[in-house]
Amino acid sequence: MLKKIFLPAVLIFLAYAFWQSSDFTEIAAGIALFMFGMLCLEDGFKAFTGGTLEALLRASTDRLWKSLAFGMGSTTLMQSSSLVSLITVSFVSSQMITLAAGIGIIMGANIGTTTGAWLIAGLGLKVDIAAYAMPVLVFGMVFLMQKSKTHKGIGYLMLGFAFLFLGIHFMKEGFESFQQTFDLSEYGMTGFAGLIVFTLIGMAVTVIMQSSHATLLIIITALSTGQVSYENALALAIGANLGSTVTIVLGSIASNLGGKRLAASHVLFNVVTAAFAIVFIGQLAWSVDQLAHFLGIRQDDFLLKLALFHTLFNVIGVLLLMPFVPKLEAWLMTYIQFKPKGMEQPLYLVPQALETSATAVNAVKMEVRHLFDNAYGLLAHGLSLRRATIDSDESLSDAVKYTRRIFPIDVEDLYEAKIKSLHNEIVMFIADAQQRESTGTAPEQLYHLRQASRDIVESVKGMKHLHKNLAQYGLSNHLAVRERYDQIRIHLAEVLRELRQLLNGDVDDVNHLSLDALRVSSQKARKKLIDELDEMIRHRRISASIATSIMNDEAYVTDIVNNLIDALSILLNEPDQEAVDSLHLDEQELSELTGE
Amino acid sequence: MKASKLMERVKQYLDSDKQTQIDKIKSIRKVLKELKQKERSLTEKLEMEQDASTKASLQLKLDVIYAQRKKGVDRVQELKEQLKEQSN
Numbered sequence: 106m107l108k109k110i111f112l113p114a115v116l117i118f119l120a121y122a123f124w125q126s127s128d129f130t131e132i133a134a135g136i137a138l139f140m141f142g143m144l145c146l147e148d149g150f151k152a153f154t155g156g157t158l159e160a161l162l163r164a165s166t167d168r169l170w171k172s173l174a175f176g177m178g179s180t181t182l183m184q185s186s187s188l189v190s191l192i193t194v195s196f197v198s199s200q201m202i203t204l205a206a207g208i209g210i211i212m213g214a215n216i217g218t219t220t221g222a223w224l225i226a227g228l229g230l231k232v233d234i235a236a237y238a239m240p241v242l243v244f245g246m247v248f249l250m251q252k253s254k255t256h257k258g259i260g261y262l263m264l265g266f267a268f269l270f271l272g273i274h275f276m277k278e279g280f281e282s283f284q285q286t287f288d289l290s291e292y293g294m295t296g297f298a299g300l301i302v303f304t305l306i307g308m309a310v311t312v313i314m315q316s317s318h319a320t321l322l323i324i325i326t327a328l329s330t331g332q333v334s335y336e337n338a339l340a341l342a343i344g345a346n347l348g349s350t351v352t353i354v355l356g357s358i359a360s361n362l363g364g365k366r367l368a369a370s371h372v373l374f375n376v377v378t379a380a381f382a383i384v385f386i387g388q389l390a391w392s393v394d395q396l397a398h399f400l401g402i403r404q405d406d407f408l409l410k411l412a413l414f415h416t417l418f419n420v421i422g423v424l425l426l427m428p429f430v431p432k433l434e435a436w437l438m439t440y441i442q443f444k445p446k447g448m449e450q451p452l453y454l455v456p457q458a459l460e461t462s463a464t465a466v467n468a469v470k471m472e473v474r475h476l477f478d479n480a481y482g483l484l485a486h487g488l489s490l491r492r493a494t495i496d497s498d499e500s501l502s503d504a505v506k507y508t509r510r511i512f513p514i515d516v517e518d519l520y521e522a523k524i525k526s527l528h529n530e531i532v533m534f535i536a537d538a539q540q541r542e543s544t545g546t547a548p549e550q551l552y553h554l555r556q557a558s559r560d561i562v563e564s565v566k567g568m569k570h571l572h573k574n575l576a577q578y579g580l581s582n583h584l585a586v587r588e589r590y591d592q593i594r595i596h597l598a599e600v601l602r603e604l605r606q607l608l609n610g611d612v613d614d615v616n617h618l619s620l621d622a623l624r625v626s627s628q629k630a631r632k633k634l635i636d637e638l639d640e641m642i643r644h645r646r647i648s649a650s651i652a653t654s655i656m657n658d659e660a661y662v663t664d665i666v667n668n669l670i671d672a673l674s675i676l677l678n679e680p681d682q683e684a685v686d687s688l689h690l691d692e693q694e695l696s697e698l699t700g701e
Numbered sequence: 702m703k704a705s706k707l708m709e710r711v712k713q714y715l716d717s718d719k720q721t722q723i724d725k726i727k728s729i730r731k732v733l734k735e736l737k738q739k740e741r742s743l744t745e746k747l748e749m750e751q752d753a754s755t756k757a758s759l760q761l762k763l764d765v766i767y768a769q770r771k772k773g774v775d776r777v778q779e780l781k782e783q784l785k786e787q788s789n
Contacts, residue, residue: 621769625765
């Protein structure tokens with residue numbers, strides 16, 4: 106119920122906010138572009154998996170010091186720790202680098218980002234990344250339009266960067282007016298309370314600005330004009346570091362488990378570093394004074410001293426946590442687990458079922474039936490028919506004939522959520538069961554059941570292609586085309602109905618033998634369709650291109666049907682199978698009945 | 702039937718004892734009986750059915766059952782003959 110009202114509520118809120126504030130529209134557009142950029146980057150990096158980039162990345166991140174140097178160097182060059190962190194999330198998400206290497210890069214990026222403070226404080230320079238967005242976007246699109254996988258990958262990467270730049274740009278623009286309202290001099294505070302309050306202010310400003318660089322710019326400007334004290338400025342810098350974690354958390358929303366673990370490590374690292382800096386602020390300030398004296402920085406040059414403080418506490422944070430990186434990685438792997446929403450969970454594969462081989466076999470058999478049930482629903486919807494229609498005695502020809510629309514389902518998504526996830530669980534459970542029981546008939550039965558599970562998965566894969574063409578030609582105005590697709594749909598629907606009845610009916614020997622009739626009817630339907638298509642091509646009633654599309658789809662249907670029959674032949678297997686098997690028709694006998 | 706399959710059957714036969722042969726015949730006969738029942742029920746349905754496509758589908762099922770029964774009967778015959786030869 107809550108799920109159903111959540112999306113409309115969010116949409117209504119957004120629409121209202123867009124109507125009320127143009128600034129908000131700009132910020133929201135920035136976040137949308139930013140997240141889209143993240144998705145493009147992930148796609149782009151995936152194109153290079155297994156290639157030279159992976160080798161290069163692995164070589165430059167195979168030791169912790171190398172990862173640190175990589176993070177430091179790239180952040181210094183790009184002048185954005187957020188960007189480096191986000192790219193690292195992409196690397197880890199696409200498994201191009203390990204989580205430990207990712208943590209190393211993030212740590213390095215935290216040191217690299219302090220060069221920004223030096224640049225702002227020392228030179229007052231800052232690279233405007235948004236200026237590069239437009240040409241990168243155009244170049245990216247040109248690359249994306251190429252056929253080569255590598256070019257497409259480069260295109261996605263460029264688009265990803267461009268959208269990230271644009272996103273940050275839009276967010277900054279949107280918050281420009283917000284920035285004006287922050288007059289920090291009014292809130293000057295001293296002591297521990299001042300430290301905490303200004304850390305929180307620094308954090309809040311960075312969260313809103315989505316850039317610790319921008320916050321540092323404000324802090325340095327405020328410090329130079331005397332709006333904030335040196336003491337408060339140090340607290341603000343600590344807060345800026347903490348606030349920057351929100352960017353990577355936002356980026357990890359669109360990423361997978363690896364990305365989420367990396368984001369968690371970033372949050373942990375920054376929180377520990379900030380806690381250390383808050384507790385030892387006095388000692389750190391003293392160290393900064395000593396180092397400043399050693400480096401020849403004037404005692405009253407608070408801008409450079411602030412930059413020095415920023416660098417010092419980040420370096421100390423890295424030194425503190427560096428020895429714990431392997432432990433941190435193991436901890437993240439253990440404790441950050443999640444079951445993606447909407448993913449089908451097994452109903453029968455409980456650990457207790459592994460106790461005996463009989464219970465294990467039975468649990469797997471029930472789970473494969475569950476998988477079959479899911480596949481049945483998906484295939485029915487793929488044919489734009491309701492499950493209830495196929496389950497009933499209703500005329501399938503009428504149901505197909507009176508179809509007004511092709512169901513707009515995402516077969517790929519449903520396959521991942523309802524089929525593949527369950528198949529994975531079945532395979533894992535079987536592996537566990539086989540490890541416990543290596544003798545007797547159970548391993549063989551489990552082997553067959555795994556094959557049945559695989560057959561079901563393969564049948565759904567066929568629907569991915571078929572549904573695409575059904576959406577295009579299924580309700581075609583060209584009568585001959587529509588009739589052929591109707592024929593394909595009716596045939597598959599009939600097979601689904603028969604299989605369902607066989608699976609749900611009383612298990613007897615004749616049920617298993619009925620599968621032969623299904624094989625013959627499938628071959629006959631195939632032969633009839635091909636003969637009709639040949640006839641139509643000869644009489645120019647249909648173009649060769651559409652005819653070949655129909656033939657391809659017919660081949661998908663044949664694969665779907667064969668895989669389902671194979672799966673059922675395992676699921677319907679009974680102890681008295683030998684006698685039944687001796688009565689099954691072989692290939693030649695089936696062909697004779699088909700008339701081939 | 703392929704030669705290799707035939708050889709396998711012969712080998713199976715030579716390896717099995719007389720009781721196994723009898724059990725095999727019994728279990729095939731049980732399946733044949735069930736097939737016969739199914740055939741009757743389908744024939745009744747076919748006689749009542751008006752729709753041409755459903756009729757064709759029922760006829761196909763009957764054809765398959767007929768072929769399976771014929772195969773079963775042949776197999777029983779074959780086993781019986783082998784049994785006879787064994788006792789002589």
